[in-house]
Amino acid sequence: MPDSLIRAILGEVSAENALRETTELAARVRYPESQSFFDAAEYVAGRARAYGLENVTVERFPSKHPLWDPLEAELDLVSPVSRRLSSLADVSVLLAQGSRDGDVTAPLVEESGEVRDKVVLTSKSPETAWRELSGQHPAALVCAFRPEYFGRQPPPDAVAWEQAPADALALMISPRQGDELRAMLHQGAVTVRVHARARRASPGEIGQVMGEIPGEAKGRDIVLAAHLDHQKPGANDNASGSGTLLEVLRTLKSLISTGKVPRPRRTLRFWWTTEIRSEEAYFHKHPEEAKQILMAVVLDQAGGDRDAVNNFIVINGPDWLPAFTDDLIYDLAEFVQDSYAPPEHEPSPMLVASGGSTQSMRTVYWDYQPLSDHLAFEARHTGIPAIALAVPSLHLIHTNLDTADRLDPTWLKRSALMTLAPALYMAGAGPKQAQALLEAVFHRAAARIAAAAEPERQLALEHKRLDSVAALDASIRTEDYQARLAAIAKALRR
Ligand SMILES: [Zn+2]
Numbered sequence: 001m002p003d004s005l006i007r008a009i010l011g012e013v014s015a016e017n018a019l020r021e022t023t024e025l026a027a028r029v030r031y032p033e034s035q036s037f038f039d040a041a042e043y044v045a046g047r048a049r050a051y052g053l054e055n056v057t058v059e060r061f062p063s064k065h066p067l068w069d070p071l072e073a074e075l076d077l078v079s080p081v082s083r084r085l086s087s088l089a090d091v092s093v094l095l096a097q098g099s100r101d102g103d104v105t106a107p108l109v110e111e112s113g114e115v116r117d118k119v120v121l122t123s124k125s126p127e128t129a130w131r132e133l134s135g136q137h138p139a140a141l142v143c144a145f146r147p148e149y150f151g152r153q154p155p156p157d158a159v160a161w162e163q164a165p166a167d168a169l170a171l172m173i174s175p176r177q178g179d180e181l182r183a184m185l186h187q188g189a190v191t192v193r194v195h196a197r198a199r200r201a202s203p204g205e206i207g208q209v210m211g212e213i214p215g216e217a218k219g220r221d222i223v224l225a226a227h228l229d230h231q232k233p234g235a236n237d238n239a240s241g242s243g244t245l246l247e248v249l250r251t252l253k254s255l256i257s258t259g260k261v262p263r264p265r266r267t268l269r270f271w272w273t274t275e276i277r278s279e280e281a282y283f284h285k286h287p288e289e290a291k292q293i294l295m296a297v298v299l300d301q302a303g304g305d306r307d308a309v310n311n312f313i314v315i316n317g318p319d320w321l322p323a324f325t326d327d328l329i330y331d332l333a334e335f336v337q338d339s340y341a342p343p344e345h346e347p348s349p350m351l352v353a354s355g356g357s358t359q360s361m362r363t364v365y366w367d368y369q370p371l372s373d374h375l376a377f378e379a380r381h382t383g384i385p386a387i388a389l390a391v392p393s394l395h396l397i398h399t400n401l402d403t404a405d406r407l408d409p410t411w412l413k414r415s416a417l418m419t420l421a422p423a424l425y426m427a428g429a430g431p432k433q434a435q436a437l438l439e440a441v442f443h444r445a446a447a448r449i450a451a452a453a454e455p456e457r458q459l460a461l462e463h464k465r466l467d468s469v470a471a472l473d474a475s476i477r478t479e480d481y482q483a484r485l486a487a488i489a490k491a492l493r494r
Pocket residue numbers: 227237238275300301372
């Protein structure tokens with residue numbers, strides 16, 4: 001990838017604007033089936049149109065769940081003293097998603113005792129607690145649940161975003177609040193009031209914002225996607241990806257209009273999704289569209305945590321879809337890291353945002369895991385190669401502490417670069433770029449075969465991967481490369 005393209009993007013992209021858009025989205029509740037999701041979607045559609053995206057629509061797909069929007073939720077201590085413990089205004093995940101309405105004043109008990117018509121304090125998730133108490137008819141659940149992602153747990157002050165089981169009235173509090181209530185229970189009787197009211201509408205829907213920058217070459221489009229849904233604030237996951245995608249769009253339009261990059265030959269499609277589900281619904285409704293898409297770049301968590309050392313995560317494609325994408329993003333990430341922010345070196349100012357950290361860029365490549373929107377593109381029956389990118393904050397994810405003030409603008413800038421650069425390169429790729437990509441894929445394919453436990457099996461994968469480059473340009477001939485890879489595999493045979 002030419003350094004001039006990377007410099008052009010870095011010269012234009014504004015981490016400040018990415019953060020501004022992200023902060024606006026993080027202020028909105030964005031549950032998958034909710035009116036407020038569609039309000040956020042209309043907001044994104046409006047911003048995208050203002051930045052020059054064409055044919056912008058909010059697609060809607062049926063869902064079996066009704067729309068659900070929390071209106072009121074409170075947890076009050078009634079006795080031994082009267083005090084507000086939590087409210088929806090302060091903790092937007094207080095009401096477990098999908099909880100039923102209710103207004104209950106009742107004794108608070110631990111789950112080990114008699115729970116009928118009582119409010120049960122538990123450290124389990126609503127789903128687990130409800131299942132274990134089935135048939136015992138508690139009036140409500142108060143869940144001081146501490147989730148875990150990849151072995152990391154959020155701080156004890158974090159309130160987890162959780163789903164309520166059908167027919168359950170469930171509130172979420174932090175583990176620290178749970179400990180305080182448990183200590184009170186050990187002193188004597190405690191009465192609480194649980195209040196919840198939500199708006200429901202049927203039939204439910206999920207949605208996806210879509211638009212494009214049309215190119216001349218048809219049928220080999222590039223999708224740039226970020227999921228817009230989740231709880232409030234959900235700043236890093238994934239207001240950050242959605243807000244950064246808006247800034248990627250603004251950057252691209254500015255670079256085109258000032259002539260710093262040519263107008264892309266291929267169409268670039270921008271999608272703000274309901275994670276995984278809206279793409280699945282889209283390809284189910286329009287199966288022919290999958291063949292029109294050459295590649296997707298998926299951004300889920302763009303900003304990391306300014307109080308932590310962050311890594312740039314790339315998730316490799318699955319074994320059933322060997323493609324050039326793994327090598328394209330590897331080549332770019334290693335080049336950017338070596339040129340602008342090598343490990344433990346002071347990074348180039350170009351790769352740092354004002355107000356952001358000066359961390360090195362550490363790229364970590366994960367084997368395929370079905371974690372985010374990329375799985376909808378890479379599914380066997382869809383078969384679109386995808387680049388999946390993330391700067392995760394796994395100790396804050398899916399809690400009320402995933403706030404916009406904790407995002408690192410430097411990583412927003414880097415995420416914007418790493419999303420736009422491969423998309424723009426592929427959107428403009430002609431015979432010369434396709435040949436360069438073929439060389440890059442070949443060199444890493446040779447190394448992968450040499451290192452493989454089963455070289456013949458790896459050869460079969462690499463054969464398909466070289467063919468995925470040939471799909472880019474009719475002039476590409478892979479026979480020589482295939483023969484050389486076969487010779488390596490043969491030499492390794494015993
Ligand atoms: Zn996510």
